[in-house]
Amino acid sequence: MDRILVLVRHGQSEWNLKNIFTGWKDPDLTDLGVEEARIAGRRLKTAGVGFDLAFTSNLLRAKRTMRLLLDELGAPDVPTANSVALNERDYGDLSGLNKAEAVKTWGPEQVHIWRRSYDVPPPGGESLKDTVARVLPYYCQTILPAVLDGRRVIVVAHGNSLRALMMVLDKLTPETIPSMELATGIPILYRLKSDSTVDSKEVLAG
Numbered sequence: 723m724d725r726i727l728v729l730v731r732h733g734q735s736e737w738n739l740k741n742i743f744t745g746w747k748d749p750d751l752t753d754l755g756v757e758e759a760r761i762a763g764r765r766l767k768t769a770g771v772g773f774d775l776a777f778t779s780n781l782l783r784a785k786r787t788m789r790l791l792l793d794e795l796g797a798p799d800v801p802t803a804n805s806v807a808l809n810e811r812d813y814g815d816l817s818g819l820n821k822a823e824a825v826k827t828w829g830p831e832q833v834h835i836w837r838r839s840y841d842v843p844p845p846g847g848e849s850l851k852d853t854v855a856r857v858l859p860y861y862c863q864t865i866l867p868a869v870l871d872g873r874r875v876i877v878v879a880h881g882n883s884l885r886a887l888m889m890v891l892d893k894l895t896p897e898t899i900p901s902m903e904l905a906t907g908i909p910i911l912y913r914l915k916s917d918s919t920v921d922s923k924e925v926l927a928g
C-alpha cells in the first residue's frame with residue numbers, strides 16, 4: 723500500500739517579498755507566489771502524484787496556494803480541510819515589522835534567535851517548540867491516520883509549521899532544526915512505512 727504525504731510551503735506572499743514578519747497576519751500571494759503554486763501543481767502532475775485528501779491552514783496564502791495547485795493538477799474537487807493548527811508560527815509583537823529594521827533595532831543575534839531557535843519565543847509570540855505542540859496533535863490525530871489508511875495526502879502550510887512537522891519526519895532535533903530552511907512552492911514527497919516513519923523522501927524541485 724502507498725502511504726503518500728506531500729508537504730508544500732505556500733508560494734511567495736506580499737510580505738515575504740517585502741521582508742516583513744508575517745506569522746498570523748494574512749497577506750495574499752504575489753504574482754510570483756501564484757506562479758509558484760501553479761508550478762508546484764504541474765510538478766506533481768508530471769510526477770504522477772494525485773491526492774485523496776488535502777489539509778491547509780486558515781491563512782489566505784496557504785489556502786490560495788492549495789486551490790491553485792489542485793486546479794493545475796486537474797483535481798479541484800479533492801476534499802480540503804482548514805485548521806489553525808497548521809497556521810504559521812505566531813510572531814507576536816514582531817508581526818508586521820520589517821526583518822532588516824528588526825536587525826537594526828535588536829541586532830542580528832537576537833533576531834536570529836527569535837527566528838530560528840527552538841524554544842525562545844519572540845515577544846508575545848510562539849517559539850518553534852510551541853508551534854510543534856499544536857501541529858503534532860493535529861498531525862497524529864487527523865493527518866497521519868489518513869496516510870496510514872492509504873489515502874494520498876497533501877499539506878500546504880507555512881515555513882515554521884512545516885519545520886515543526888519535518889522535525890518528526892526527518893528526525894531533526896532542537897540542535898539540528900535551526901539550520902533547516904524551506905523554499906516556497908517546492909513539493910516534498912514522502913512515502914511512509916506502516917510504522918509511520920519515512921520510507922523515502924523526494925524534493926520535486928524541477
Ligand SMILES: O=C(O)[C@@H](CO)OP(=O)(O)O
Nearest residue numbers: 742743744745810837881
Ligand atoms: O514571517 C514569517 O511568518 C516567517 C515565514 O515567512 O518568517 P521566518 O522565515 O523569519 O520564520
